[in-house]
Amino acid sequence: MYQYIRSWAFWLISLMIAVSMTRCANIVPPGGGPRDSLPPTLLAVNPPDSSLHFKNKKVYFVFDEFVELDNVNDKLIVSPTLKRTPIVTAKLRTVTMEIKDTLQENTTYTFNFSDAIRDINERNMIAEFQYVVSTGNYLDSLQIKGHLIDAELGRPDSNVAVMLYRNLEDSIVSKEKPVYYAKTRPNGSFWFKNLAPGTYKIFALKEEDRDLQYNQPSEMIAFQEQPIVIKEKNLDDINLLMFMERDSTIKEPLPAQDSLDLAQEQEEKEREREKEKDKKKKNPKLQVTPTLDGGLQELPAPMQLTFNLPLRTLDSARMILGEDSTFSPVTFHSNMDSTHTKLTLHYPWKEGMAYRLIIPADAATDTTGQQLPKPDTISFKSKKASDYAIFVATLKVSDSTRQAIHDDSMHYVIQLVQDKAIKYSGTVENGTWTQKFITPGEYEVRVLLDANNNGKWDRGQYYKEPKRQPERVILVPGKQNLKAYWTIRSPIEI
Numbered sequence: 001m002y003q004y005i006r007s008w009a010f011w012l013i014s015l016m017i018a019v020s021m022t023r024c025a026n027i028v029p030p031g032g033g034p035r036d037s038l039p040p041t042l043l044a045v046n047p048p049d050s051s052l053h054f055k056n057k058k059v060y061f062v063f064d065e066f067v068e069l070d071n072v073n074d075k076l077i078v079s080p081t082l083k084r085t086p087i088v089t090a091k092l093r094t095v096t097m098e099i100k101d102t103l104q105e106n107t108t109y110t111f112n113f114s115d116a117i118r119d120i121n122e123r124n125m126i127a128e129f130q131y132v133v134s135t136g137n138y139l140d141s142l143q144i145k146g147h148l149i150d151a152e153l154g155r156p157d158s159n160v161a162v163m164l165y166r167n168l169e170d171s172i173v174s175k176e177k178p179v180y181y182a183k184t185r186p187n188g189s190f191w192f193k194n195l196a197p198g199t200y201k202i203f204a205l206k207e208e209d210r211d212l213q214y215n216q217p218s219e220m221i222a223f224q225e226q227p228i229v230i231k232e233k234n235l236d237d238i239n240l241l242m243f244m245e246r247d248s249t250i251k252e253p254l255p256a257q258d259s260l261d262l263a264q265e266q267e268e269k270e271r272e273r274e275k276e277k278d279k280k281k282k283n284p285k286l287q288v289t290p291t292l293d294g295g296l297q298e299l300p301a302p303m304q305l306t307f308n309l310p311l312r313t314l315d316s317a318r319m320i321l322g323e324d325s326t327f328s329p330v331t332f333h334s335n336m337d338s339t340h341t342k343l344t345l346h347y348p349w350k351e352g353m354a355y356r357l358i359i360p361a362d363a364a365t366d367t368t369g370q371q372l373p374k375p376d377t378i379s380f381k382s383k384k385a386s387d388y389a390i391f392v393a394t395l396k397v398s399d400s401t402r403q404a405i406h407d408d409s410m411h412y413v414i415q416l417v418q419d420k421a422i423k424y425s426g427t428v429e430n431g432t433w434t435q436k437f438i439t440p441g442e443y444e445v446r447v448l449l450d451a452n453n454n455g456k457w458d459r460g461q462y463y464k465e466p467k468r469q470p471e472r473v474i475l476v477p478g479k480q481n482l483k484a485y486w487t488i489r490s491p492i493e494i
Contacts, residue, residue, distance in 0.1 A: 039124040040067050040117065045131065054103070054133035059111075061095040061131075065119050069095070072116040074210070079110045079180040079192070081212070086111070097131075106136030110194045114183075132194055142195040142230050146238030148188045148204055148222055152457050154446050154475030156188025157242060160220075161212060164192065164200040168227050170463070173203045173214045181212065200228045204240050214462075217246045223462055225469075243459045243470035284308060286370045288359060290378050297355070297382045299437050303345040309366040310340040320358040321347065327356045340367075349382040356380075389438040389482035391416065395428045395447065396493045405449060405472075413448040413455060414492075415473070416480075427455060440484045445476040447494055 040063040047056050072088045084100040095117060103109060110132050115125035132139065144164075149156050163178030179200075182190045204222035205214055214221055222240035291304035316334045323330045332347040349355075359376040393414050402408060414433045416424040423443065424435045427450070448457055449472045460470035474494050482488055 036119075036122045037124060039126045040065050040119045042126075042129075047133065049131055049133070050139060051133045052137055052139070054109070054135050057099050059097045059099070059131065061097070061117075063093050063095070063117075063119075066092055066121070067095060067117055068120050070116050070118055070125065072113065075114040075116040077110075077112040077114070077181065077183065079112070079182070079194070080104070080107060081177050081179065081181060088113075088116075090117075103135050106134075108132065108134045108136075108140035108194045108196065112182075130193075140194050140196045142197060143234040143236075144192040144195060144228065144230060144238060145234070145236040146190055146240060148184050148190065148240040148242055149472075150220075151222075151241035151243045151460070151470040151472050154473040156184070156186070157206065158184050158186040158188070160184040160190075160204055160206045160222075160242065162190045162192075162202065162204045162222075162240070163212065164195075164202055164228075166198060166200065168199070168201045170467075172201065173205070173221075175213070177212045178203075195230060197231045198229075200230070202228050202238065202240070204242060206242065218244065220244050221462060225467060241460070241470050241472055245459065245462055245464075247459065283368055283370065286364065286366050286372055288364070288372070288376055290357075290380065292380055293383070295380050296387075297349055297380050298439070299349055299351055299383050299385065299388065301437075302347070303357075305343040305345060307341050307343070307364065307366070309368070309370070311336070311364055312340075312367045312369075313365045314343065315363045316343070318360050318363045321345070322356040322358070323350070323353060325354060327354075351382055352384045353382050354379075355382065385437070386485045387440075388436065389440050389484060390487040391424075391435045391438055391443075391480065391482060392487065392489045393428070393433045393445070394489070394491050395431055395433070396491065398493065401494050407451065411450040411453040413450045415446040415448060417444040417446055418442070425455070427453075438482050440482055442479045442481050444479055445490070445492065447474045447476065447492065448472075449474070 042061060043064050044060075044062040046060045047054060067090050069088060069090045073085060076085065076088060078086065082099075082101040086100060087098040089096050089098075097111065110130055112128070112130040113126075114129070115127050117129055118125040134140070146162070147156070148160055148162065160183065162182050162184060163173070164180040165172050165176070165178050167176070180192055180195060182192050184190045184204075202224050203214070205212065206220040207214075207216065208219075209216070220242050221244075222242040224238070224240070228235065228238070287308045289306050289308070291306065297303055314336060319334075321330050321332050322328060330347065332345055334343055334345045336343050345357075357378040357380075359372065359378075361372040361375050363372070365371050395412055395414070397412070402410075412428040413425055414428060414435075415422050416435065416438070418441055424438060425448075426433050426435060450456075451471055452458065457473060458471045461468040476492055476494075480488060480490060
């Protein structure tokens with residue numbers, strides 16, 4: 001009995017020690033060499049790359065390590081395009097591509113996987129992996145290279161579909177998929193390989209539904225007016241300007257409605273009016289807020305007054321603007337925006353001056369009949385000129401640029417951009433543009449090629465006549481750090 005207990009105790013103590021060591025131990029992976037940074041290497045492909053008289057339905061790619069696929073359905077580009085996308089799978093070291101469509105005779109096909117194939121362990125991707133075969137007795141080898149930029153922003157854009165059509169009609173881009181297409185890289189470049197000789201229509205499309213057809217007004221496009229002819233020599237200087245044909249901020253007019261629709265709409269409006277009546281008692285009080293920077297008014301910008309509720313009436317003539325320490329009344333002008341919530345007050349502010357704006361309680365009435373609870377007095381000062389930066393740009397246009405735009409009478413507008421918004425802009429006169437009263441900060445500098453001299457960027461037209469390219473904006477490299485009380489002189493060359 002004693003021996004049995006001692007044996008049981010031995011095993012219990014051993015178990016406790018084992019559990020304790022398991023909890024305390026740190027599992028350290030074995031040391032090794034440097035991290036693998038090399039992508040998988042293709043060892044074999046069946047049928048071989050550049051095969052002629054290709055008829056296979058399956059292609060097998062064998063690599064030197066285990067591989068996986070990354071978003072292959074979106075990244076795989078087949079040119080000429082197929083109605084059905086090939087099915088691509090990966091298992092261990094082999095990638096299998098199954099072709100579902102019947103390939104055309106005497107045609108060169110390019111299967112561009114981009115970077116969709118990578119190794120499993122370190123996720124190293126194979127850049128620009130492609131497979132080329134021909135169903136005829138030779139491989140097409142012509143190429144087209146080019147660049148695409150966003151015309152309004154002056155920036156390149158990636159993952160935009162650039163497409164080639166044999167049908168040269170304008171409407172083909174909304175009816176059929178292209179014969180060839182490629183996608184732009186991060187620097188905006190695109191590259192068509194293994195093209196057959198011919199005359200092509202070129203069109204670019206940035207879309208969300210990925211149907212390769214221009215059918216949404218929110219889709220950005222680019223085009224060339226004249227077809228591209230490629231016979232014996234490659235083309236490497238195709239430049240495209242991308243734009244949105246319709247301004248997405250403008251609402252389309254409502255379609256015509258029949259009498260039944262109008263009656264239903266009237267009933268809806270009546271119900272909304274009843275709801276508004278019920279909410280009147282719960283409406284917040286009418287208030288007005290000035291747009292000031294720490295209690296200071298910008299120079300020489302107008303003052304913005306924002307009402308928290310839409311106004312029915314506003315008697316701005318009863319508002320009093322006083323200036324200086326004595327607050328002597330001065331004359332100003334004002335206008336209300338379309339929402340009836342923002343009033344813009346125009347006055348030539350004197351720098352560093354004290355002001356007081358008095359709004360009588362009954363001067364403003366909102367749509368529910370409310371007025372201000374009491375007269376509102378807004379006291380503030382204007383900023384000083386020393387609070388701002390001055391930017392002086394001198395523009396030099398090279399001979400190559402003048403030749404490229406084919407217009408010696410082009411007008412140039414300098415734009416200072418911050419947070420994607422144009423804060424300041426002006427037309428270059430005699431090679432120079434000066435902007436005062438700039439709020440300190442970092443700004444991008446752009447140059448607008450203003451063909452019609454209206455001081456703003458104009459979008460292009462594809463489906464409207466006359467067909468027109470968008471105006472181009474050139475982004476100046478780097479940013480300008482503009483500081484208060486500083487004058488920055490910047491030579492710009494385009």
